Amino acid sequence: MIDKRVSDVGEAVADIFDGATVMVGGFGEAGSPIELIHALIDQGATDLTVVNNNTGSGEVGLAALIKAGRVSKMICSFPRTANSTVFPELYRSGRTALELVPQGTLAERIRAGGAGVVAFYTPTSVGTPLEEGKERRTFDGRDYVLEHGLTADFALIKCRVADHYGNLVYNKTARNFAPVMATAANTTIVQAKAVVAPGDLDPETVVTPGIFVHRVVDVPDPAHESVLVAQGISYP
Amino acid sequence: MIDKRVSDVGEAVADIFDGATVMVGGFGEAGSPIELIHALIDQGATDLTVVNNNTGSGEVGLAALIKAGRVSKMICSFPRTANSTVFPELYRSGRTALELVPQGTLAERIRAGGAGVVAFYTPTSVGTPLEEGKERRTFDGRDYVLEHGLTADFALIKCRVADHYGNLVYNKTARNFAPVMATAANTTIVQAKAVVAPGDLDPETVVTPGIFVHRVVDVPDPAHESVLVAQGISYP
Amino acid sequence: MTQETMSIGFSRDEMAQRAALDIPDGAYVNLGIGIPERVAKYVPEGREVIYHTENGLLGMGPSPEPGMGDPELINAGKRQVTMVPGAAFFHHADSFAMIRGGHLDLCVLGALQVSQGGDLANWSTGAPDAIPAVGGAMDLVSGVKTIYVITQHVTKTGEPKLVESCTYPLTGPGVVDRIYTDLAVIDVTPEGFQLAELAPVVDYEYVAERTGAPLLPKPDIGKAAS
Amino acid sequence: MTQETMSIGFSRDEMAQRAALDIPDGAYVNLGIGIPERVAKYVPEGREVIYHTENGLLGMGPSPEPGMGDPELINAGKRQVTMVPGAAFFHHADSFAMIRGGHLDLCVLGALQVSQGGDLANWSTGAPDAIPAVGGAMDLVSGVKTIYVITQHVTKTGEPKLVESCTYPLTGPGVVDRIYTDLAVIDVTPEGFQLAELAPVVDYEYVAERTGAPLLPKPDIGKAAS
Numbered sequence: 001m002i003d004k005r006v007s008d009v010g011e012a013v014a015d016i017f018d019g020a021t022v023m024v025g026g027f028g029e030a031g032s033p034i035e036l037i038h039a040l041i042d043q044g045a046t047d048l049t050v051v052n053n054n055t056g057s058g059e060v061g062l063a064a065l066i067k068a069g070r071v072s073k074m075i076c077s078f079p080r081t082a083n084s085t086v087f088p089e090l091y092r093s094g095r096t097a098l099e100l101v102p103q104g105t106l107a108e109r110i111r112a113g114g115a116g117v118v119a120f121y122t123p124t125s126v127g128t129p130l131e132e133g134k135e136r137r138t139f140d141g142r143d144y145v146l147e148h149g150l151t152a153d154f155a156l157i158k159c160r161v162a163d164h165y166g167n168l169v170y171n172k173t174a175r176n177f178a179p180v181m182a183t184a185a186n187t188t189i190v191q192a193k194a195v196v197a198p199g200d201l202d203p204e205t206v207v208t209p210g211i212f213v214h215r216v217v218d219v220p221d222p223a224h225e226s227v228l229v230a231q232g233i234s235y236p
Numbered sequence: 237m238i239d240k241r242v243s244d245v246g247e248a249v250a251d252i253f254d255g256a257t258v259m260v261g262g263f264g265e266a267g268s269p270i271e272l273i274h275a276l277i278d279q280g281a282t283d284l285t286v287v288n289n290n291t292g293s294g295e296v297g298l299a300a301l302i303k304a305g306r307v308s309k310m311i312c313s314f315p316r317t318a319n320s321t322v323f324p325e326l327y328r329s330g331r332t333a334l335e336l337v338p339q340g341t342l343a344e345r346i347r348a349g350g351a352g353v354v355a356f357y358t359p360t361s362v363g364t365p366l367e368e369g370k371e372r373r374t375f376d377g378r379d380y381v382l383e384h385g386l387t388a389d390f391a392l393i394k395c396r397v398a399d400h401y402g403n404l405v406y407n408k409t410a411r412n413f414a415p416v417m418a419t420a421a422n423t424t425i426v427q428a429k430a431v432v433a434p435g436d437l438d439p440e441t442v443v444t445p446g447i448f449v450h451r452v453v454d455v456p457d458p459a460h461e462s463v464l465v466a467q468g469i470s471y472p
Numbered sequence: 473m474t475q476e477t478m479s480i481g482f483s484r485d486e487m488a489q490r491a492a493l494d495i496p497d498g499a500y501v502n503l504g505i506g507i508p509e510r511v512a513k514y515v516p517e518g519r520e521v522i523y524h525t526e527n528g529l530l531g532m533g534p535s536p537e538p539g540m541g542d543p544e545l546i547n548a549g550k551r552q553v554t555m556v557p558g559a560a561f562f563h564h565a566d567s568f569a570m571i572r573g574g575h576l577d578l579c580v581l582g583a584l585q586v587s588q589g590g591d592l593a594n595w596s597t598g599a600p601d602a603i604p605a606v607g608g609a610m611d612l613v614s615g616v617k618t619i620y621v622i623t624q625h626v627t628k629t630g631e632p633k634l635v636e637s638c639t640y641p642l643t644g645p646g647v648v649d650r651i652y653t654d655l656a657v658i659d660v661t662p663e664g665f666q667l668a669e670l671a672p673v674v675d676y677e678y679v680a681e682r683t684g685a686p687l688l689p690k691p692d693i694g695k696a697a698s
Numbered sequence: 699m700t701q702e703t704m705s706i707g708f709s710r711d712e713m714a715q716r717a718a719l720d721i722p723d724g725a726y727v728n729l730g731i732g733i734p735e736r737v738a739k740y741v742p743e744g745r746e747v748i749y750h751t752e753n754g755l756l757g758m759g760p761s762p763e764p765g766m767g768d769p770e771l772i773n774a775g776k777r778q779v780t781m782v783p784g785a786a787f788f789h790h791a792d793s794f795a796m797i798r799g800g801h802l803d804l805c806v807l808g809a810l811q812v813s814q815g816g817d818l819a820n821w822s823t824g825a826p827d828a829i830p831a832v833g834g835a836m837d838l839v840s841g842v843k844t845i846y847v848i849t850q851h852v853t854k855t856g857e858p859k860l861v862e863s864c865t866y867p868l869t870g871p872g873v874v875d876r877i878y879t880d881l882a883v884i885d886v887t888p889e890g891f892q893l894a895e896l897a898p899v900v901d902y903e904y905v906a907e908r909t910g911a912p913l914l915p916k917p918d919i920g921k922a923a924s
Contacts, residue, residue, distance in 0.1 A: 028772060028776035103837060114569060117358055170787075209562060211530055407544045
């Protein structure tokens with residue numbers, strides 16, 4: 001029997017270990033799995049490498065995880081946020097490292113990691129400081145840099161509807177990094193606004209096939225990061 | 237105004253030129269754009285390089301194009317078919333060249349071509365005759381071969397529903413190579429079983445966004461290759 | 473059919489049935505064209521297995537009732553199939569991302585030859601007049617976690633198909649984990665071929681004689697414990 | 699606002715308006731964060747333009763009516779937007795495949811500096827205490843067919859932003875096609891900066907003085923014809 005549902009977010013993240021690499025879905029607040037991140041803060045794992053496009057907002061969700069000192073390294077494209085000073089302070093003090101990756105290269109590295117493509121040549125970043133330390137190679141007269149596939153121990157993502165098999169559909173631009181992160185992690189953990197039985201999703205419209213998903217937890221009424229930030233909430 | 241509809245298959249393929257590289261969707265008969273291929277036979281372009289997983293069936297569709305002597309080279313993974321001797325005869329006589337590519341590498345090369353990834357390292361074919369002539373490289377103790385992105389002048393594909401912008405959805409396993417081929421061709425030509433106005437497709441379920449599509453032609457009742465073959469039809 | 477039922481050892485369906493016993497509950501499985509396709513119908517009751525077909529479907533079901541098929545719902549062997557509740561369609565690059573990325577648990581394939589090191593040759597005899605055709609076999613063996621092979625133990629002319637070193641062009645080196653033949657179940661171990669199970673009637677010597685490389689006997693559990 | 703309306707030349711909205719005139723009917727366009735976002739509302743009537751936002755939407759519409767937005771329907775600047783009929787959602791890797799693969803016709807970006815060779819610097823001043831943040835800018839300039847820049851002609855302290863060679867870290871070398879400033883429209887040509895159009899009131903000398911590299915005057919069509 002295949003049923004990937006777990007009872008709550010605590011159970012879902014229970015085995016995330018110190019030193020793990022964790023991909024976290026979301027672009028800004030859209031798609032950010034806040035409840036899973038808060039469960040990870042409660043759970044206590046530390047020395048994490050986190051992959052996310054940003055570094056969170058205010059002092060909730062990803063920003064709260066960083067503020068709690070649990071993140072030793074961020075891999076992201078845009079670590080600045082108008083309303084968060086959490087990452088900048090830890091970065092400047094040297095307590096959190098940063099691997100800055102162009103956004104498209106980040107997405108492609110994650111896809112490659114999930115697809116068994118160990119490395120690829122991309123034109124992005126050629127002739128810029130972000131090319132430093134990377135192999136440059138010319139194909140047909142144009143220059144490219146070698147980028148490596150990126151994988152993770154865990155992915156934490158959010159979706160609109162999941163079925164028991166872990167088939168997922170998303171909501172609008174909250175889809176963003178989640179489908180590729182789901183493919184690149186050893187254990188993909190999903191918070192879903194609704195969970196349905198196999199057969200309730202149209203097989204033509206499934207975005208993430210269940211093979212990429214390991215745990216599904218029902219979070220029917222997730223918090224909005226922007227609302228929490230506006231309320232001045234600081235987690236925990 | 238953006239309206240990619242053209243009036244018939246003849247107009248859709250009119251500018252395919254001698255020597256062009258043409259990607260043709262379909263896996264077996266599922267997704268094979270027979271009406272577009274037949275229009276291409278009528279149109280007369282020759283010395284074509286054709287990219288398709290197979291080499292057609294019977295003497296219709298892709299097999300008919302090959303039989304008409306229009307294909308100087310096939311790039312495919314599985315050129316044998318139980319019920320077609322067209323390609324084998326031309327291949328053995330040296331009149332049609334063959335570039336044999338593992339099926340997953342073929343799909344990934346097409347995706348890479350469409351995604352601006354010029355080349356990538358894959359484990360597939362390492363230690364086999366299909367590795368010959370390719371660069372081998374070790375990453376983290378495992379060997380990979382370098383494969384190059386594949387692009388085309390034209391793609392001919394089939395879908396279930398298109399809108400005027402060229403947004404597409406497919407039918408079941410007829411989807412196969414079409415979405416990646418659409419991204420990798422300068423000009424993507426689509427035969428659709430139904431054409432609808434923008435807004436009639438759910439934006440969450442579009443498989444091929446319209447940016448990848450250049451021409452849409454309404455073919456409401458396409459022929460089934462297996463039926464034509466069973467009837468012993470030979471095109472033209 | 474007469475020939476098959478007359479032969480010693482497992483029939484084609486019995487080979488598929490024996491392989492099916494080793495498919496774990498909850499596995500994501502790709503079945504190769506031919507005898508491997510038959511495995512699905514023998515998976516023991518109570519186990520839920522999700523079948524992948526590389527042409528873009530996860531959750532493949534059995535063949536449709538006659539006349540009920542859709543020519544656009546086919547498997548990798550281009551035969552009409554059905555889908556189960558909870559299925560998902562995707563395009564070819566995503567399908568092979570699943571394969572290459574190591575997401576499938578198990579693949580069952582046919583073979584021309586398997587070497588004692590687990591090399592598989594199953595796509596070409598290398599004959600000069602043959603049309604080379606590889607399909608997705610190389611992708612499957614390089615990506616899927618566990619590779620099972622179902623094959624006759626010897627060729628029609630009596631040559632061993634389990635060999636020291638493949639003479640046919642390889643599909644992939646060192647990829648096969650277990651082999652189901654008409655005579656035996658054999659594991660590929662770091663020490664070479666290791667007998668796991670004999671077909672009814674045949675004995676170790678009978679199988680070893682027909683194997684083109686050393687065949688380690690089945691470990692004697694009694695001895696090992698003493 | 700006072701400062702903006704007092705200044706000579708184009709206001710921010712006028713720069714966006716001028717750039718909008720050059721967006722062709724039927725184009726697929728990505729608009730950078732900030733002033734470039736304003737371009738959409740000035741595209742002349744009768745032209746249909748489809749907007750891409752790199753966080754996964756083709757067919758982006760304007761901001762929603764107050765209170766009508768969806769926090770999960772945002773643009774790359776993380777502001778709430780709407781979608782038009784005929785829109786499509788996709789994931790980040792597919793979105794940047796569009797960008798990197800050369801499928802977008804046009805991108806409008808802001809700039810810190812542009813060199814006469816078309817080098818763009820728009821992501822970092824290189825200041826040691828700055829948090830480096832690049833977003834999708836490097837992907838956009840390496841992939842989109844045509845790159846327009848909208849920028850003030852000089853910095854707040856009066857330094858030219860159009861320069862011989864960028865002193866800030868590059869976003870991409872040789873990528874800019876046309877620049878819309880508060881003083882002029884300038885093309886990047888193989889010969890360097892070429893004046894295409896002056897803002898009202900200002901003349902060639904005024905602009906050239908404020909440009910950090912040679913500025914070729916507008917080709918005199920009368921002379922060229924004589």
